[in-house]
Amino acid sequence: MKITDLAVLFILIVGPFLWLSSVHSQDRLEAQHLSSRYTAALRTAVQDGGTQLNDNELQMYEAGYASAKYFRANRDKALDTMLHTLYLNFGIGEDASAQRAFMNYIPVVVVLDYDGYYIYQSSEYTGEDREPLTDYRWSPKKPFAYADKQGNVIHFTLDRYVTVFDAAVGKWMSGPLEEVSRDSNVPLLHQEDLYEAKRRTVIVQAIEQDLEGTISRHNVYTVRLGMNYHFTLPSISGEDWNNTVDDIGIMVFLQGIPVGDKYYNNYALGGGRLIKRSVIQGGIDQVTGIKYYYRESCNPGYKLEEVFTSEREAAAKGYFESKVCQKAY
Structure with missing residues (x-):
């Protein structure tokens, strides 16, 4: 057999495999690009939502009274803002039916408040005509609570403010850790x-357990809708958990x-903490000008x-x- 015949035979055998490999490579690149777009959209939406957590109508709910971290997290405004940005980035900003379908891909939203957290999830309830209905609703606030073997109960917060039931004297006490202790x-x-260490462990474990249970129930709900995807709790980085136990935030x-x-x-995790920046002043040295x-x-x-x-900004002005x-810097 001539060398040219062998070359042709080689191309006929190997060619389809090379073509398939090329197609799969292109598909992987497109999938990677799409995943990057989704991640950017998700992070942008959560950051937008996080900025609204500290937007309250009443001054008594703002930071600066008992603690620099004290807010009453505005969970509804944060959720609405986050979803609005997410819908726009996915091209369904004006399509109500597509938005409802899109919510099936969001198994859970968590809002971290100063002294507890809320879970936004699909919930079953009975309608006016006793028909079973499903809609997304907030859970009641769940405190960061811990009970020891002696019957003492501790309610943690995102800082050193604490509420304690002292079983030995049978009464509740609240205040900064230094005073209550x-x-x-x-x-x-x-x-x-x-x-x-216990404060951080209690907050993280409570949220993790709730997330696992909520995502498991979401699987039951989506199976009824005909979805064949099995939702699972992804691995959450230690850095994100550290941010979670330090400031109010929204996790989607x-x-x-x-x-x-x-x-x-x-x-994605978006924080709602306000950080006050130092004002930069610009002045003239009257000796040198x-x-x-x-x-x-x-x-x-x-x-x-x-x-x-x-x-x-100051440097740009000369x-x-x-x-x-x-x-002083």
């Missing part, structure tokens, strides 16, 4: 490192959307001319960093 016989309150799970021959399964920027906490004696929100105030 002086009047309480609860052992955990007198071991600061152990207290903080998006799963089961086909991407190539696989399914999208991810989550040179313009400098510096934080308001530093007073170099320059003549104040402008106020900025960042060093970059101000130089003040050497006098560098230590």
Whole structure:
């Protein structure tokens, strides 16, 4: 057999496999691109929702009274904002029926409040005509609670404020950890490192257990709808859990959307903490006439001319960093 005949035979045998490999590679690239788009849309939506958590009508629910972390999380506004952004990014901003169908891919939403959390999930209830109905609803607030073997009950928060039932004296006490521990016989309150570790463990384990149960029930609901995807709790990073136990936030799970021959399964966490930035001032050194920027906490004696929100903005207006105030940074 001639060498050319062997070459032709080789191409006829190997060619289809190479073509199939090329097709699969292209499908994988498209699936990866689609997954990246979904992740970007999810993160953007959750960040938008997180910014609305601290939007309250009444001043008594704002931060700054008992604690810098105290808010009454505005879960409804956060949820509406998050879903609005998500719908827009998925191209269903004006399609109510598509939005209802899309909710099947969101097994659970969690909102972390200052002293507990809420679960947004599909719930069954009985209608006016006693017919079984299913809709998405918020659970009652679930506290970050722990009970020890002596019958003491501790309600944790996102900071050091604590509410305790002291079984030895039979009464409830609330306040900063430092104050309550002086009047309480609860052992955990007198071991600061152990207290903080237990606080974090209790919050994480409570949410994880609720997530697993909620996602399991969502599987039962979606099977009735004919979906063949099995929802599971994805692995949540330690960094996200650390953020969860430190600030109010919203956590959203998006799963089961086909991407190539696989399914999208991810989550995102958006925080609602307010962070006050230092004001950047711009002034003129009256001796040299040179313009400098510096934080308001530093007073170099320059003549104040402008106020900025960042060093970059000040530099763009021709101000130089003040050497006098560098230590204050």
